Amino acid sequence: EPVQKYRGRTSVPGDGFATGNVSLTLKNVQPADEGRYSCIVESRHWMAESDTWLSIAG
Numbered sequence: 625e626p627v628q629k630y631r632g633r634t635s636v637p638g639d640g641f642a643t644g645n646v647s648l649t650l651k652n653v654q655p656a657d658e659g660r661y662s663c664i665v666e667s668r669h670w671m672a673e674s675d676t677w678l679s680i681a682g
Contacts, residue, residue: 629656630650633651633652634648634649634650634651635648636648648663650678653678653680654680658678658680659677660677660678661676661677661678662675
């Protein structure tokens with residue numbers, strides 16, 4: 625399962641939803657983590673999506 629490879633390596637600020645900061649932190653980044661990451665936020669009346677690319681320099 626794809627989510628398993630991130631288990632124990634991710635965190636989001638505890639007060640993120642209250643402050644508007646729901647940044648995802650990925651620890652112990654590995655070459656296999658390279659690629660596109662998407663964030664989708666939905667409410668009853670709107671949706672927003674943002675993508676970012678993670679590149680591993682070696």
